[in-house]
Amino acid sequence: MKQANPFQSTERRANVEGLFHGEEVALANRNSGILLEALRYDVTPVGLHYLLSHFDVPEASEKDWRVEVAGRVRTPASLSLDEIRSFPARTLPVTLECAGNGRGAMSPRYPSMPWICEAVGNAEWTGTPLRNVLDRAGLLDDAAEIAFIGADRGFDRGVEHNFGRSLKRGVASSDDVLVVWAMNGQPLLPQHGYPLRLIVPGWYGMASVKWLTRIEVLAKPYDGFQQAVGYHYRSEPDGPRTPVTHMRVRSLLVPPGIPDWYTRRRLVDAGSVTLAGRAWSGGGVPIARVEVGIDGQWQPAELDPPLGRFSWRGWRCTWRAEPGEHELSCRATDADGDTQPLEPRWDAGGFGNNVVHRVQVTVRAKP
């Protein structure tokens, strides 16, 4: 007997201009963004890296964990953690950003996790290139796409599924796509995919499947919900759509001075102030330049030494702060010439909003 689907009719309420629903707040309480002042650390300390989990963090034991490698391979396998860790290890600093970062600043806004700008982090991930695992199993000639399935299961828009995503064979074969067991030199935390996850550098976070239990090699495109339905750009709700892939160029500013608790507005003492922040782009494209806006006047920032091809880049400049009200902003441009828009670019699902970051500051004369 076919079960009625209990969540088929779950409707998301249209949003109200400038106000948020309780469901969005519950998601905001549950998921966590970086604290902007933590942009000061080259490597984001654990617990400060952004975190978004679609479903529940599964209960997992390293001892019992297996990863199935199945589908269009010569030798299907069921690998233990020890077997995975016996492959050559590689550590890579990688900046991850949620594809929905900035959704909460769009108007109208798709009802989902209402990130403003804080869904980012930079960690050192240790694992082995996925290619080593695929080579062990042996891809058949018709292998076109590799799907990655996590242990986390739930509903999204009425469809029950385990979280899963796929990569084209060429992308998956890069040395940079890792099957990962450690973050910042420690075993993965439960919420970051313990005991095993994927890391796909240069892509928005949804590609880096957590709690990896199954690698399925396919001769045709993967039809999992999060690949085939979720994570597409759409300029109108029922219009044509484009898959979300690489991160768009973006920068964030460490808010200077001290905050007001509720509004997070900033107070700065007049004088010489160092402004600093981070910039990154997707697909391994380097940052070409960062500009800092002081009341809409752009000036170049100095770039810190690079931390790695897939890692954010620090930048800084000096501002002579004069008493009064000011708006600070930052704008990055990558080596492809892509830059950040001054106004949010709207998307029906709330994806890819890389608008410039603005911080309102009151400067007071020194006592």
Place this chain on the structure above:
Amino acid sequence: MKQANPFQSTERRANVEGLFHGEEVALANRNSGILLEALRYDVTPVGLHYLLSHFDVPEASEKDWRVEVAGRVRTPASLSLDEIRSFPARTLPVTLECAGNGRGAMSPRYPSMPWICEAVGNAEWTGTPLRNVLDRAGLLDDAAEIAFIGADRGFDRGVEHNFGRSLKRGVASSDDVLVVWAMNGQPLLPQHGYPLRLIVPGWYGMASVKWLTRIEVLAKPYDGFQQAVGYHYRSEPDGPRTPVTHMRVRSLLVPPGIPDWYTRRRLVDAGSVTLAGRAWSGGGVPIARVEVGIDGQWQPAELDPPLGRFSWRGWRCTWRAEPGEHELSCRATDADGDTQPLEPRWDAGGFGNNVVHRVQVTVRAKP
């Protein structure tokens, strides 16, 4: 010349029934709650413990950190981390909850961090009893109250201040109040107070001052903003007020089954289901019993062995889940006979809402 106060006139907008302001969402993105499924861990893994920071996480170096001990003492001191760590160490599992937990479920609602129920965690804190530090300095006879000042500074309701709180001399002299340098066996994370903080077991989290830089012994009550103005219960905005101190008795349930991403509603397969969760109270008062409500019918849960006087206590029971819609709830009672209300108890500042936790569940017949 006296400076104009830039945030004096910062007004918080009255809330709209069932809807939240952007400032509340920005705070919810910034601060983070426990994931309810992480109630399964006796000790909350780092990064899953609730976190609320009034101002910015300060930049800190263990090497340069000093704690001043001043005021009504025989020998004022400026202690290094090494000196603090040379006192006898003590490790204590302590459950901390934010005093504003449940604020977002009140109506009308004070505009601040809109916790629903998730502002809790249980960690193993390592430090030395504060008493050792106070004894070294030598309290004078008129010492009545001890104030603890953090390095974090900002504005709240127009008042600029470093976060600070105080304890009466008798409370501060307990062996259980710790000056702490490690959490779960590792140095404190930046966001949890690195390199040094206070832990006041049995109290709501505001008492456990992070980034501790100054201990001031006073002959009269401490007049810091967070002690004298913030953190008071008020049954009407301008009515009489009572200081917020110990945690109120509370319990939370690990939501069974699998979630819907947006609504977090749960789907459970029919049959025998283990329901489990945590319960705690304040002031070291033990949990006497936990009841689980199935559609409003209360049944006793079994308590797990205690983890420590100031630590939450696990509980569990078995539910024979029948297909249909159900509401699960849990209610703890402590050894003083205090129990959780069925409806939120309203407070003007949104403090101390220990309403029973309810989870909506759809049960489906097994396929």
